[in-house]
Amino acid sequence: MxxxxxxxxxxxxxxxxxxxxxxxxxxxxxxxxxxxxxxxxxxxxxxxxxxxxxxxxxxxxxxxxxxxxxxxxxxxxxxxxxxxALPLIPGAVEAVRRLAARFPLALASSSARVLIDQVLETAGLRDAFRVTLSTEEVARGKPAPDVYLAAVDRLGLSPRVCAAVEDSSNGLRAAGAAGLAVVAVPHGVYPPAEDALALASLVVHDLSELTVEAVGKLR
CATH class of the missing domain: 1.10.150 (DNA polymerase; domain 1)
Incomplete structure (x- = not known):
């Protein structure tokens, strides 16, 4: 298994x-x-x-x-x-810390490197991630799988044993195309398309639902 x-x-x-x-x-x-x-x-x-x-x-x-x-x-x-003002999503810092206590974490973002670094510094999460990647640093942005494939490669793992946490249609498609188990956190204002949401093995509507136990059951 x-x-x-x-x-x-x-x-x-x-x-x-x-x-x-x-x-x-x-x-x-x-x-x-x-x-x-x-x-x-x-x-x-x-x-x-x-x-x-x-x-x-x-x-x-x-x-x-x-x-x-x-x-x-x-x-x-x-x-x-x-x-x-950094618009942190309620429960986000806690969810990252909760999963970081059990799993190695990576970040795969479409934001520019300068913005990624600033957010992690301001949120106090720089030490939570072993790998951080911007789509600036790969050939293609989402929905292409490049940034996810690069992230898991830098973790020294295969996509099959990794999970992705995403909100947007293109992000869900990228993670699915890369072969990761997909967790969807649909955005209330910009919900993902039905075909993209269908790629998710788990859909959570509040980050308090993103637990070690829930992630452990994905495969």
Missing amino acids: TTIEAVVFDLDGVIIDTEEVWEEVRRAYVAEHGREFLPDSQTRMMGMSTGEWSRHLSEDVGVPRRPEDVAADVLGRMAGRYRE
């Missing part, structure tokens, strides 16, 4: 409630340049790497700035918002 030996967390939407902040900041930035989101821009960008979403805003939405400049502008604004 296979058992879970490690857990890989997403960041945005699982540990910090920032999807609305990302949307607000990027919409305002786009509007300042006389443009508007495309109908599917928000959904498409959830899970994209920094290079991918900045290219989308520059090339598809039409912001008259180079993708690297778009990224720098938006990340600077996001970092400022995090410095003002």
